Amino acid sequence: MNQPIRSKTCAKTYKTAELKVLKILNKIDSLKLSNSYISRLDIPRSNEKKGFGGSSARCTFLTAGLIFVLMISGRWAYTELLGSRSCILELPSFSKSVFRPPEDCSMCVGVDDVVRLANTTAEEFEDKYAYSTTPVIVTDATDGWKALKEFDFNFFATFYSRGKMGKQINDCFYFAYKSGLNSLQEVFTMDEARANLSGQPWYVGWSTCYDDETRRLRSYYNRPYFLPKTAESDMVDWIFMGGPGQGAHMHVDSVRHMSWQAQVRGRKQWELAPPPECLYTCRWISFTVAPGEILVVDTNRWYHKTNVLPGDISITIGAEYD
């Protein structure tokens, strides 16, 4: 009898905690406080240790235990009964950020701004930045890219109207954000005024998932020259597109590797927030990426949100590298 009641309490505690953190982040955001002001705030820390003995700790422990048991039994059932090596239970993606291990705040202490670089080398980049948590913008890595001239809404509408894209090599990811557009098909059949950014605002993102799709898109841009020589990128690219005032909400990723993102059109503002456990020791960072610039940031560790600035449609293309 007790178990369901406890689980419900746990879920509620999580939801409340999550909402509180989001409220605080939104409040900080709406006050437009400078990074230096936020990091100087005298915030009482007497509650910091409470979590380890109180009901929230019990909830964490119980929920983690429950999930662990479910995963193990799911895996066992699948392997034994169906003879497969795949997992039967896929955790929802939000659980990855809820259950991520606490960060070591040395990842963000002293990282106060984005570094702007030009004329670097793959060796220097690998040495100093490729696998670090310092966000970097490389300003000279898209020279000669056809994408800069040719990518716009109509390019992608035509590109995705051609049907067959080869062999599927990955899951196809699509993010509607607040657009209400539920698929790429809906994106590319929206009315003309909206597509031209004079109707209801929209912003969407998606990953490539067919081999010819990625291959054909890659003929419009090159592998950034500064990536480490040995770094591989799989056949998956990410595209984000939409109008001013729109962007991705604050979140942290759970992808496998570091990634780069080239701003092909438009200007986009990024805000990076330290993980919640480092909010008192690290700063928020905010910067703008302009057309032709490439951003490299560890989105698995920095919480991040984006906002397209007034002007042109924003189109970015990027990929992970190992």
Ligand SMILES: O=C(O)CCC(=O)C(=O)O
């Ligand atoms: O480019 C954007 O607007 C969002 C990118 C993002 O959220 C990501 O790469 O995880």
